Amino acid sequence: MGADKIPTLQSLEQPEKLQDVLRRDRGDDCLGCKIVGSGAFLGLAAYSYVSGMSQLEKQRAKIIQSNSMFGMRSRRFGITGISLGLLWMGIWRAVK
Numbered sequence: 247m248g249a250d251k252i253p254t255l256q257s258l259e260q261p262e263k264l265q266d267v268l269r270r271d272r273g274d275d276c277l278g279c280k281i282v283g284s285g286a287f288l289g290l291a292a293y294s295y296v297s298g299m300s301q302l303e304k305q306r307a308k309i310i311q312s313n314s315m316f317g318m319r320s321r322r323f324g325i326t327g328i329s330l331g332l333l334w335m336g337i338w339r340a341v342k
Contacts, residue, residue, distance in 0.1 A: 280340055287336030291329045298325035 275283075302309075302321055309318060 284336045284340035287332050287339055291332035291336060294332060295325060295329035298329070 299322070302318070302325065306318065309321070
């Protein structure tokens with residue numbers, strides 16, 4: 247027989263430490279998975295930026311004519327923000 251250790255009731259009532267649970271839950275990704283995952287986010291960032299700015303320039307006259315509260319600057323900022331968010335997720339995916 248092995249040394250089966252029965253946990254005490256007191257040890258079962260205490261919650262586990264969050265860091266220990268997260269450390270056990272984290273899966274190890276292979277290098278290929280990291281490359282494909284980060285490449286997808288980086289590609290989406292580039293595509294989002296290029297196509298967004300292209301569409302924005304095509305619609306420039308309509309946007310300016312509409313006298314909208316959101317002009318060209320805020321729309322450019324939005325496209326750039328989305329692209330930077332995707333870029334950051336790609337870098338984070340490659341590193342973590």
